[in-house]
Amino acid sequence: MTNRPGENYSYTNNFPYDPSVGNTPIPGALLWSALSLIVLLAGIAIVLLMFGKFDYLGWISTRQHVHPHLLPGQASAGQLALVKFFVVMALLFLMQTLVGGAVAHYRADPGSFYGFQLEGLFPSNLMRTWHLQTAVFWIATAYVAAALFLGRSLRKDEPGWFAGWVHLLFGAFIVVIGGSLLGEWAGISQMLGQWWFWLGNQRWEYLELGRLWQYLLIVGLLVWFAILVKLVQPHILSEPSTKLLVSLFLLASLAIPVFYIPALFFGAKTNFTVVDT
CATH class of the missing domain: 1.20.190 (Delta-Endotoxin; domain 1)
Structure with missing residues (x-):
């Protein structure tokens, strides 16, 4: 493992994981991985909320009734x-x-x-x-x-x-x-x-x-x-x-x-x- 100059972790942030050579996750990698997941889920939630609340943005419309093409019935x-x-x-x-x-x-x-x-x-x-x-x-x-x-x-x-x-x-x-x-x-x-x-x-x-x-x-x-x-x-x-x-x-x-x-x-x-x- 080659550490970055002046640091105790490698150029790849100790990836891939291998404790036998000292490659263990650094605190920063864990923090930003968790934050990225939280931001992703929050972003999806915001988009779904906006599209659901404002009918002119999403798929909900109170102005007309949408008739489904796949009607229930006997399968062919x-x-x-x-x-x-x-x-x-x-x-x-x-x-x-x-x-x-x-x-x-x-x-x-x-x-x-x-x-x-x-x-x-x-x-x-x-x-x-x-x-x-x-x-x-x-x-x-x-x-x-x-x-x-x-x-x-x-x-x-x-x-x-x-x-x-x-x-x-x-x-x-x-x-x-x-x-x-x-x-x-x-x-x-x-x-x-x-x-x-x-x-x-x-x-x-x-x-x-x-x-x-x-x-x-x-x-x-x-x-x-x-x-x-x-x-x-x-x-x-x-x-x-x-x-x-x-x-x-x-x-x-x-x-x-x-x-x-x-x-x-x-x-x-x-x-x-x-x-x-």
């Missing part, structure tokens, strides 16, 4: 089919949380996991990979399901094909999510031989999933986008006033699969500087 077959997406999203979020705890434990005690040699079955680099990939997957799953639910709410009727395509899309998501997570484990465990890049782990940040799963994910997201366009098309034709907003919603949806496409233009031996850029 397509809406019920979307429920399982949110169940998977919750499970992925739980898995990310547990894996994140394991990663933190590996840093604190890399030799054992409460007496079990967990690192022999799930090494640290695999847990870090799963921690990032489960985050990508639960966010993508939530976005896909929420967009379809919102698109369905824009129309009064439900097309007969909608529920079937939701089931098919869900099956494709399960294959990609399960296959890629298992492939990453098998690839890092040296079980895939020369197929590690295609079925296992590409070993690029945010793109740890094998190249085959990346192709399937892009295809699945493009199919999802096509379903979304077909779903909201009648609303665009019948409600020209909302065409701009719905078009922006569709462009944001298209950006999700397009985000993955540029990564197809580099391989396992591409220069790291090119890939990282």
Whole structure:
């Protein structure tokens, strides 16, 4: 540890925490951390108070009655089919949380996991990979399901094909999510031989999933986008006033699969500087 000139703490205010080398929090760091949290919460409270008290600032208005678009009633077959997406999203979020705890434990005690040699079955680099990939997957799953639910709410009727395509899309998501997570484990465990890049782990940040799963994910997201366009098309034709907003919603949806496409233009031996850029 290198202390600042004339001080008894380091240039980073004794961060990261490591008592074995004298890195313990200084009083100033604790004070300003607490004050920053208090100011953040107070600022949020003031904003909510102002927007709630003065109707011309916020979402409350006494001048007109707002009719909700999502009226209570019987859920359609397509809406019920979307429920399982949110169940998977919750499970992925739980898995990310547990894996994140394991990663933190590996840093604190890399030799054992409460007496079990967990690192022999799930090494640290695999847990870090799963921690990032489960985050990508639960966010993508939530976005896909929420967009379809919102698109369905824009129309009064439900097309007969909608529920079937939701089931098919869900099956494709399960294959990609399960296959890629298992492939990453098998690839890092040296079980895939020369197929590690295609079925296992590409070993690029945010793109740890094998190249085959990346192709399937892009295809699945493009199919999802096509379903979304077909779903909201009648609303665009019948409600020209909302065409701009719905078009922006569709462009944001298209950006999700397009985000993955540029990564197809580099391989396992591409220069790291090119890939990282």
